Amino acid sequence: MRPLHAMLVLSCLIGPLPLAGLSSQAVAGNGLIQCYDPARELVTRTRPDLCQGRAVSEAEAQRIRERRRDYVKESLTANVSPGVIGKRLIGAGTGFFVDRRGTLLTNAHVVKGCSLLTVSRPEASTQPAQLRDLDFSLDLALIDTELQPPRMATFAPAHQPMPDEITIAGYPGRSSTTLTPTLTTGAIPQGGTRASAARPLPLKANVQPGNSGGPVLDPAGRVIGVVFAAVDTKRVYQQTGQIVRHVGLAIPNAIALGFLKRNGIQPRIDDASPPADAPAPDLLEATQGYLARIECWL
Template sequence: MSGFFTHFQRLLSTLVSAVLLISTHANAATLVNCYDQKREMVTRTHPDNCQGQTVGDDEANAIRDRRRAYVQQSIDADKNPIIVGKRLMSIGAGFFVNTEGTLLTNAHVVKNCETLIVSRAGGELLPAHLIAIEPKIDLALIGTDFHPKQSAVFAPPDAPLPTSVAIIGYPNQGLPPIRPLLTQGIIMPSKLELTSSTPSPISIQADVRPGNSGGPVLDEFGRVIGVIFAAVDTPAVYKNTGRIVRDIGIAIPNRFSLVFLERNAITPTISKKITTETSKQDRILDEAGLFVARVECWRTN
């Protein structure tokens, strides 16, 4: 009898293994590599649950390798600070307004910083110095030894605001980004009748995070229509009004930015929309990478 049970257990074990193998193969066959471009991540999921782009195994492995290298770079940067005796306090964005290396950013990004470091998408980084600051409008200019081939192009201050925009910056994704990221946004309907010359801030429905501050808001032609400087404080709004307001960013319109630049002897490039001009939506991030930079604020420990 014991021999019968032993034989039965072996048979049952073999059948279970076979069923598990078949089940595993069946599940694997129904899963796809889902690429979340915004977070630069690939997950295995059912096709119906994929909210991103389906990619092959080779591309998925390449993306995972890039992600691992990205995480390691961020960890190494934290472990090995480039400014001895000082600590990285915050990260913001800025963008070149000329090819002499002058960046426009927010005043609060550079406030009380003992050392400023500017890095570009290619990995180059250089110290920077404060040129001008106006806390009342939350704008600042910093100088670097970079000589970008391309600087930002502004829309005219009286240009109508677009419906949709692209926000370029370094939004916190759990780790400090080392490359600029694009966040899609929609101008709030109440603001569409305004122009970028309006004295009112521009409200944008978008996932604005720490690290976006100082970054440009671009229209479909890649022109700057504003500078991100804040996000709506959801808990505070709820406490004061009882309303839940999420994912609202606030930008400084060109009316203020262009006057600020003029006051500091900077002549930016301003481009009027031409009817024959084509949209740059598909390549906005690539082109913005030429003039957007990461701004680091360092202070003594």
């Protein structure tokens, strides 16, 4: 077996740059050098035979350290994940599992223009994901992951009348550091609107950035639509003079279920309405099992 010190010397000799020809600034009086490891973007002062990269001058070492410091600072302010080096987070939204194979349903605009998609859940590290299908005309998309969710979402039938009260589940806020879903209660302005209508479903709820792609739930916890927009209150005021607050839009099941069927997915559908005196389900506990945050990187 080759001695360890010989292997270290060989590693240094076959590195990008040999030590020969370095200025007196690169080799200090004590024989140590500034060693640049490009894989880690790191400069350390070490012995020449221990250098796992290339030797650089003091001036270049200082420039590399400043570059690394600026990158870390930018990462913290721009929400760049340490696990996605060289990528910038340009958006985030919500998705929910529609089968046991790890397929997520979300909005097309959540994944638009992404060079990389990642998915985050409480019980698993952030993992890359693959776009499976998207339809901008419907604003729906499917994402394949290697995650195995503990449960999948349950849908209400497309023909079932809409409830008066609803709950939105998702991850509002791009810079959120927690993966616990946030529940937002609301209502449907026109009670009794049927989900079979092939038009956006109005919501009286505080829809925020990050909620896009999340499920709209009835009191029994069944999905009745997919959040996709909040009304631009500033623009409405400029055009009409009316102040409109907390109004969102959702894609009804009549459209979402058709999109899933087109992709060969058979979601769980529960057509049994719970009794009026049935206890309310724990929606926070239920949604934690099938929600995920989707991150879009460029």
